[in-house]
Amino acid sequence: MSEATTAGPAEGQPLSLWLATTGATDFPVLHGTVEVDVAVIGGGIAGLTAALALKRSGRSVAVLEAGRIGTGVTGHTTGKVTSLHRLAYTDLQRSHGTSAARVYGAANQAALEHIGRTVAAEDLSCGFRRVANYTFAAGPEALPEVRAEAGLAATLGLPSTFTTDVPLPFPVAGAVRFDGQAQIHAVQYLQGLAGKVDGGGSFVFERTRAVDLREGTPVTVAAATGTVLAGDAIVATNVPFGDHGRFESLCRPHRSYIVAAPVDTPPLDATFISADEPMHSLLTVRLDGTTYLLVGGGGHPADEQVDPAPRHAALARYARSHFGAGSVSYRWSTQDALPQDGLPYAGPLNPDSRHAFVITGLRKWGLTNGTAAALALADLLNGTPNAWAALFDSNRAPRRPTAQAAPRAGDSVSHTDSAARAADLAPGDGTVLDADGTSTACYRDEAGHVHAVSAVCTHLGCTVGFNRADRTWDCPCHGSRFDVDGKVIQGPATEDLPPRPVP
Ligand SMILES: Cc1cc2nc3c(=O)[nH]c(=O)nc-3n(C[C@H](O)[C@H](O)[C@H](O)COP(=O)(O)OP(=O)(O)OC[C@H]3O[C@@H](n4cnc5c(N)ncnc54)[C@H](O)[C@@H]3O)c2cc1C
Ligand code: FES
Structure with missing residues (x-):
């Protein structure tokens, strides 16, 4: 038998709050052959942002989504739209230098503003709300690095301050605060984007998994039920396909867990992440008359087979002890690609690709990184200069060896149980x-x-x-x-x- 659960019966429905509170889309399955300027594979934040940007610049696009819009990683996110990525600037300055850290910050700030502008211009209803975002030091140990991150981010031109006045219902040592950040209902946002992409010679296809991509003139993207012929194709499937294993060594999937529990307080006007370990990521949202607290954490490389029940249970305990939250309503987990050098990839799918492009390695901050990467690719296809395209270029030379090699084909990390029935x-x-x-x-x-x-x-x-x-x-x-x-x-x-x- 498989190993026993150590945390008792799991609380709440095994479902993302975002998906639980949104109806499903019903775009058609691709049938026959469709010709467009750009085929976009993947209906997550990266794919749909690229698709709408390209459509608004006059290109026809076809989005192929294997499931339903928003049911991938984006539908399981926390929902923070921010350029404050825990202690990213300290890390990026160390690994890539000050100028790269500045460009990364500018790209993510631009992505945040792009989302805000898109919500307004396209009249999308998706709970977009301006809030401050904090990286806090729960205790004195993490305080020096939080203080350093605040100072560095300010010198990079970001809306950063160090503060000891942190609006949490428990004491903390101090925090980096970024003003003018946001939170969003990511599934509603994606459904809104998809609605704007579809029509006028552009298409969204659901339940249409791309199974083959051939570069040429045109690029051919094949699904079981039909084919898209396009001038260019963008693979925005989170973990790419058609890359001949190229990104396996450049990115590692990393899993995290989230619980959503009702709280008896008004929604916080801020989102939070701890600099300390174990890390806790916090956001509140009011939906259908209930204020939910989301607590995320418990992350680990996806190749480590762990029992999720104790991870969810630990997050539920934190929600109760720190916020007086009630029983967990929803619990879920998802995984995202961590790039080995800390920077997203947006550019040619393979080193010699001319018409096939990729977005991946969004480092668990893809609402802004994915948006920035999508805008970089849209600019590349339109021949428009883009300030962060070079930093995100998928053909860049690797800067650091992968910390730990991903398991190779044929590995059997989980255990086969020959005794059980x-x-x-x-x-x-x-x-x-x-x-x-x-x-x-x-x-x-x-x-x-x-x-x-x-x-x-x-x-x-x-x-x-x-x-x-x-x-x-x-x-x-x-x-x-x-x-x-x-x-x-x-x-x-x-x-x-x-x-x-x-x-
Ligand atoms: C627990 C957790 C919390 C997070 N919280 C935040 C946050 O608060 N803020 C933030 O900025 N980032 C956050 N992130 C990261 C962010 O959610 C992701 O980086 C982002 O959603 C990834 O978007 P995507 O478009 O690459 O992938 P997805 O949303 O997964 O989209 C890819 C789509 O491609 C489809 N697809 C796959 N293969 C095929 C195929 N062959 N043919 C057709 N379609 C295909 C999938 O069905 C999927 O819908 C979080 C990540 C995790 C793990
Ligand atoms: S994902 Fe590569 S072998 Fe399973």
């Missing part, structure tokens, strides 16, 4: 069983039915492991995720796990 599985649990030498991923649903699929990831053959919090099969190697029936939720895999007989 599907009959032993509790409802809601899953495990990988050895059935006559074949690894089979078995999940028992609440009605008692066992769902059995191959446990061999269709990307490069690692063995998937069961994620109890989200009830998904997650690959430890490069971040692919599958639902309990084997359907791809997150790439780079593009093919589903095939069904297997129940062992």
